[in-house]
Amino acid sequence: MPQAEPTPIIVDEFAPARRVLRLAFVTETYPPEVNGVAATIACVVQGLRARGHQVQLVRPRQDAADASEAPTAEVLMRGLPIPRYPHLKMGLPATRALQRLWTLQRPDVVHIVTEGPLGWSALQAARKLRLPVSSDFRTNFHAYGQHYGLGWLHKPLMAYLRKFHNRCDLTMVPTESLRQQLAGQGLERLRVVARGVDAQRFDPARRSAALRAQWGFDEDTPVVLHVGRLAPEKNLGLLLQAVQAMRRIDPRVRLVMVGDGPLRAELERTCAGQGVVFAGARRDEDLATHYASGDIFLFPSVTETFGNVTPEAMASGLAVLAYGYAAAAQLITEGESGLLAPLEQPAQFIAQAERLARDRALVQGLRLQARAAAVALAWPQIVGELESAFEALARQGTAGVRAATASRAVAGLP
CATH class of the missing domain: 3.40.50.2000 (Glycogen Phosphorylase B;)
Incomplete structure (x- = not known):
């Protein structure tokens, strides 16, 4: 759906961050693509950077002219066109590449926006590196399947989504009703974080x-x-x-x-x-x-x-x-x-x-x-809620690494 790219966010709107976080965002879509997920993630990234956090974007390269905004801020991966939407790309599997990347540039939290092959690779790499992982649930796959004659895919697709999100430390959903629906389908560790609106632009x-x-x-x-x-x-x-x-x-x-x-x-x-x-x-x-x-x-x-x-x-x-x-x-x-x-x-x-x-x-x-x-639903409030969630995950990750290090030391392992 057509959505706006975010306007530049006024840094003064956001309270200073309590701790600078290194965040890796993995997404199949991002501006200049025109859709709700791309616009929302761009607003989130701008808001987090405005609060002083370091956000690395991992996304598919959309075309030959597509270039990352900075060597460390964006990592462009290989992708294939999506059926019926050839101007959009689906990221290809890249587990080893992401392991190498995050071994050299270890993030505090990996946040996965989309559940495609690139998202699955990010989940695999993060788990192997013992990094905290959060995810978004953004698409009503069951309802979409009904409209495209793919209702028969609902059970296997839901099984995949349940496996995907339950391997994450936290899954963010935009409404309480969706949280209850997904909990009833076996998804765990769900947290409601609404989407924001740019009330300065939409006026x-x-x-x-x-x-x-x-x-x-x-x-x-x-x-x-x-x-x-x-x-x-x-x-x-x-x-x-x-x-x-x-x-x-x-x-x-x-x-x-x-x-x-x-x-x-x-x-x-x-x-x-x-x-x-x-x-x-x-x-x-x-x-x-x-x-x-x-x-x-x-x-x-x-x-x-x-x-x-x-x-x-x-x-x-x-x-x-x-x-x-x-x-x-x-x-x-x-x-x-x-x-x-x-x-x-x-x-x-x-x-x-x-x-x-x-x-x-x-x-x-x-x-x-x-x-x-x-x-x-102004963006500063929503970004603050996200920041709190990421800070909690980062603390858990630090504690987990310390515990693992102590266990290995007791066992006499390097």
Whole structure:
């Protein structure tokens, strides 16, 4: 899904670190790639560096022109294109290379963002070197599998994820509901750490009459916005049904879809003549301006672990309607800062959309309250929670190494 790269973070926003940590982050995706994981990890890395920590990035090289930002700050590995998304690369196994790297430059904690071959190699290398390891759980693989006809993979995939994360010292999840779900499936040592939102970038003040005019709309046009990949897992059929229902009530309603993906051509054919604007993938301030220039945000996806677009839309001052799970359940107070529909109840989702079409006063009230709810997830607070988790792991790792050294000394081993 289209997501912004983070703005430069003001160092003064962050309290000084209590201890300088050496952290190795292993991720399959990072800016300039455009997706929620890449944008989130970039914000985390910037925030940790702003607090004085040393963060080494291990990621696949995306193309021949891709170069690391500094010899010790980024380590680029070999990768292969991901099916259906050839511009993205999946890291190849590199256990020995990572062992050599971390023997020479020993981190206090290895943090694994993605569970692919590169992530598994990082886990293997870290365990062999007796390094503390944390991980993220960021993708609802089961729900994605249903949308791509791969439901039969759920059991073996869940077995792999359980094995992967249970070999880590800590797995971070973005919501309490996901923590409970994963605990019920046998995952251990789970800790809730929410995702942040850049409330300086995503701001109602970025609203642009010029952009609305470019779309073909004036200030009185109710503009429904959707931001995300144009892909099966985003439940876009329900989005179109909801907008059609809104237009039956108020024919002025228009839809702007921000994002790109495998369904774009099909959607353009389906929506021909209906006044739908396909804005394509947007980044940085351009994305923020697109958010702020809408009025209503509809998000019918049922495959999110968090859904970064929800707090981004709320921080931008939009009236948000989403299913009541993930970030929406955490941030939205029904009827005050947004509207919710029971999970996988499309008729109720459409009914809530119809409320927004009927009641402009409701829309205005939701827009006013949305930003206040979203800014509670400001990045400095989230980075502070992550720092505390990494400090605790680093202390455990130091204690473990000392104990192992003492045991070997008692046994007369070198």
